[in-house]
Amino acid sequence: MKGVIRDVIPQLELFQPNSADDALALLAEHGSDAWVYAGGLDTLDWFKDRVKRPRVVVDLGGVESMREIRSTSDGIEIGAMARLIDVVNHPDIQARFPALALSAKTAASPQIRNQGTIGGNVAQDTRCWYYRDGWTCYRAGGNICYASPPTAMNREHCILGASRCVAVNPSDTAPVLVALDAEMVIRRGRAERVVPAAEFFVGPEIDIERMTALEAGDLLMSIRVPSTWSGARVYFEKVRDRDTWDFALVNVATALRESGGVIQDARVVVNGVAPTPVRLTAVENAIRGQARNEQTANRAGDVSIQGTVALAQNGFKVNLMRNLVRRSIRDEVMTEA
Ligand SMILES: Cc1cc2nc3c(=O)[nH]c(=O)nc-3n(C[C@H](O)[C@H](O)[C@H](O)COP(=O)(O)OP(=O)(O)OC[C@H]3O[C@@H](n4cnc5c(N)ncnc54)[C@H](O)[C@@H]3O)c2cc1C
Structure with a gap:
């Protein structure tokens, strides 16, 4: 394996704007030479390992306006620079979208939640160790995936949605945001576009890099969470190797609207199993119009694993996903990590 240097960051030019307009002007000026720096927790690994070497870094730490979390006429708008701990503790998020607060609370460790931002959490790169250690895989511009052969270390990789690359999306907040029909507000220069969370995450079949x-x-300026699912039953659960802190092996976010014990509408989203969070529309269709009971939950679990393809070492994820989807419909909603 190639040696890595973990102490000295290669030379770069650091900009610390104190407004979003200035940050955008710097990004426009430096194009693909520039790297956006939020809390730095994903970023600094890349820099210290010298695997990514941007010429210019634009640190958003001084852009106070991007930290704001505010209630709007149709929900809550979370500035991309709001820290994970701010999302965990915000009273309106706790009251209206407790599953989002819970997902942020299960992400990483207290120190990381105190520094890491929600924008960085959804924009973070995959944790495939071949890629992160600087191997020239497909995702790094090469023409091979080192993680997919039977002899590779692929216990944490894809069981769905692989397209040459088998790395997974590691974010805990992402599946909840997709389930809540959140929207990502993105600016380039003066132009703003609003992208549904479900389309914000991009798989290797669209762009492998x-x-x-x-x-x-x-x-990414902010994340809008509409009122659509406020007050609905929204379940989040994450399974990881260590309960103190760790990335998800699989997590699930399920939003259900019920009337008279019958499921009227649903969003069922899993992450840690594919290069993007995956909305399981076949499961949603199978449970809509059904009573929320053990039988429906079991059926949902069975439908959820249709089309899965396990690698040599991650077959356990198939059962794990089936059980998490089942529990997300059957069990009481959890409020504590
Ligand atoms: C040890 C460890 C354990 C972790 N465990 C978990 C876990 O269990 N669950 C989980 O979900 N996450 C986990 N993480 C990830 C952690 O939550 C993220 O690294 C963190 O949220 C990234 O946020 P940041 O603010 O530090 O982003 P940065 O590292 O600064 O940025 C991350 C990426 O997002 C881009 N970016 C950030 N903000 C913006 C923006 N506003 N616009 C455009 N691009 C942007 C950056 O350019 C960079 O590519 C872990 C990280 C570490 C180091």
Whole structure:
């Protein structure tokens, strides 16, 4: 394996704007030479390992306006620079979207939640160790996937949606945002576009070198969570190797609207199983109009694993996903991590 240097960051030019307009102007000026720096927790690994070497870094730490979390006429708008701990503790998020607060609370460790931002959490790169250690895989511009052969270390990789690359999306907040029909507000220069969370995450079949819709010059400004699912039953659960802190092996976010014990509408989303969070529309269709009971939950679990393809070492994820989807419909909603 190639040696890595974990102490000295290669030389770069650091900009610390204190407004979003200035940050956007810098990104426009430097294009693909520039790297957006939020909390730095994903970023600094890349820089210290010298695997990514941007010429210019635009640190958003001084852009106070991007930290705001505010209630709007139709929900809540979370500034991309709001820290994970701010999402966990915000009273309106706790009251209206407790599953989002819970997902942020299960992400990483207290120290990381105190520094890491929600924007960085959804925009973070995959944790495939071959890719992160600088192997020239497909995702890194090469023409091979080191993680997919039977002899590779692929216990944490895809069981769905692989397209040459088998790396998974590691975010805990992402599946909840997709389930809540959130929207990502993105700016490039003066132009703003609003992308549904479900389309924000990009798989290798669209672009193998990025995980999201963000491209050079783009700034994720905020995340809008509409009232659509406020007050509905929204279940989040994450299974990881260590309960102190760890990335998800599989997580699930299920939003259900019920009337008289019958499921009227549903969003069922899993992450940690594919290069993007996956909305399981076949499960949603199977449970809509059904009573919320053990039988419906079992059926949902069985439908959820249709089309899965396990690698040599991650077959356990198939059962794990089936059980998480089943529990997300059957069990009481959890409020504590
Ligand atoms: C040890 C460890 C354990 C972790 N465990 C978990 C876990 O269990 N669950 C989980 O979900 N996450 C986990 N994480 C990930 C952590 O939550 C993220 O690294 C963190 O949220 C990234 O946020 P950041 O603010 O530090 O982003 P940064 O590292 O600064 O940025 C991450 C990426 O997003 C881009 N970016 C950030 N903000 C913007 C923006 N506004 N516009 C455009 N691009 C942007 C950056 O350019 C970069 O590519 C872990 C991280 C570490 C180091």
